[in-house]
Amino acid sequence: MPTKRLSQIISEMPFENKLIALGGLITALSVFLPWYQDIDAFKTGDRFLGITGPLYLIGVIMLLLGTGTVLTMISQKWKDKVARLGIELPMAHIIVAAFDLFLLVMTNSVYFHAKFGVNIMLKEFRFGMVAAFIGVGFMLIGGIFERRKGGIKWDTKAESKPLIDIAETRQHTSLNMNAAENVVEEEKLVDLETATKQSENVDQDSRYPNL
Secondary structure, eight states: OHHHHHHHHHHHSOHHHHHHHHHHHHHHHHTTSEEEEOOOTTSOSOEEETTSSTTHHHHHHHHHHHHHHHHHHHOHHHHHHHHHTTOOHHHHHHHHHHHHHHHHHHHHHHHTSTTSSSOGGGOEEOHHHHHHHHHHHHHHHHHHHHHHHHHSOOOTTOOOOOSSOHHHHHHHHHHHHHHHHHHHHHHHHHHHHHHHHHHHHHHHHHHOTTO
16 A cells, blocks of 8 residues: 555654655645734734745745655655756755755745835744744754765674684694694604614514524
């Protein structure tokens, strides 16, 4: 089932990838929430969602970037598309997050300009804007962690071995000692046989001196 497949992909993600995916999702959803309002007690003023108002295009761009970020986390096809651009995936996430942050700063610079809005003294950014900043922050932090982790190659399967294998050295030493003892024993046997033959020759000469 697709749901099970998606849950399996999410469960196997490293922490930094989950952070990036969550940030992209929050950023994409935040554009459907209120970003700004300056409504007074008489209900006059403006309230804009991320995809409404004079800066709706910024909301649309952030929606696309957030959705694309999530897709690069769960779809190999989208990862391949980023790879064909010649950009590493962690760097792409950092660039997208930085660009989203720039768009948010630019949006607030317009919303809170003195010549923008109906009730200048009642301007406030809403929870949708807060969610957008949180989502972008998650994406940026996750991208930085992802890039740092990718720069360090940890060989988890490697085993640390001592420079000298004590057990193997002892085994070789024991074999060498046994070989040396065998050589000594063989030399003793040869010397004993030689001495025996010489003794037999001497006895024979003493018994038959005239032969």
